[in-house]
Amino acid sequence: MTSGLSIDPIDVRALEEGLAHRGHGAVVTFVGRARDRSDDARQVVELEYEVFLEMAESVLAEIAAEAEHRFGVAVAVIHRHGLVRIGEAAVAIVTSAPHREEAYAANRHVIEAIKERLPIWKRERFADGSEWKRPGA
Amino acid sequence: MSMRISVRAFALLRELSADRCELELADGATLAQAWDALAARYPAIEPHRPYARGAHNGTYAPWETSLADGDDVAFLPPVSGG
Numbered sequence: 001m002t003s004g005l006s007i008d009p010i011d012v013r014a015l016e017e018g019l020a021h022r023g024h025g026a027v028v029t030f031v032g033r034a035r036d037r038s039d040d041a042r043q044v045v046e047l048e049y050e051v052f053l054e055m056a057e058s059v060l061a062e063i064a065a066e067a068e069h070r071f072g073v074a075v076a077v078i079h080r081h082g083l084v085r086i087g088e089a090a091v092a093i094v095t096s097a098p099h100r101e102e103a104y105a106a107n108r109h110v111i112e113a114i115k116e117r118l119p120i121w122k123r124e125r126f127a128d129g130s131e132w133k134r135p136g137a
Numbered sequence: 138m139s140m141r142i143s144v145r146a147f148a149l150l151r152e153l154s155a156d157r158c159e160l161e162l163a164d165g166a167t168l169a170q171a172w173d174a175l176a177a178r179y180p181a182i183e184p185h186r187p188y189a190r191g192a193h194n195g196t197y198a199p200w201e202t203s204l205a206d207g208d209d210v211a212f213l214p215p216v217s218g219g
Contacts, residue, residue: 052145052192052211058196091219111219117197119213121216132148
């Protein structure tokens with residue numbers, strides 16, 4: 001299991017290669033990238049994530065361990081904090097398992113748990129200012 | 138008797154209060170009472186109470202959690218990761 005918060009860009013390929021289990025035939029990678037549009041269609045210039053680092057590290061490790069235990073998979077997950085440019089990965093989740101069902105289910109579980117309880121906050125920067133992302137999106 | 142608690146706030150709640158501060162609370166005070174003390178100092182956070190979550194020593198905790206001298210608490214607005 002790998003989990004962490006990173007201020008530097010995520011090397012998704014390295015994350016996938018880190019899960020080299022010979023008995024795992026299915027590898028699912030989810031990448032959440034910074035979009036150039038907000039939900040109300042405003043032009044976003046970049047994102048900034050504020051994080052409660054100590055707590056986020058333990059919550060993310062707990063989410064990954066929970067998914068590994070519950071679905072019998074291997075998990076590698078990294079979430080960015082600080083400035084994230086448009087097109088860069090804000091979060092990357094790799095799950096591997098003997099078969100695809102568990103790999104997909106575990107991957108979905110990890111992103112939903114992040115959305116629900118990882119103590120991190122997205123700020124969208126526009127050409128004319130910035131705003132905290134409202135919940136529910 | 139009273140106790141001192143370290144408080145952190147994040148994102149919108151940080152902007153409306155402070156990044157870090159210390160509160161002096163009565164012995165046996167709860168996380169909810171820590172919020173009330175912070176809101177007394179920074180009234181702008183109070184409307185966000187229904188959406189806020191509290192953390193006690195780095196873990197989400199119910200509002201009725203009893204605090205002890207030297208504890209760390211944090212107040213978190215709805216998270217928006219991913």
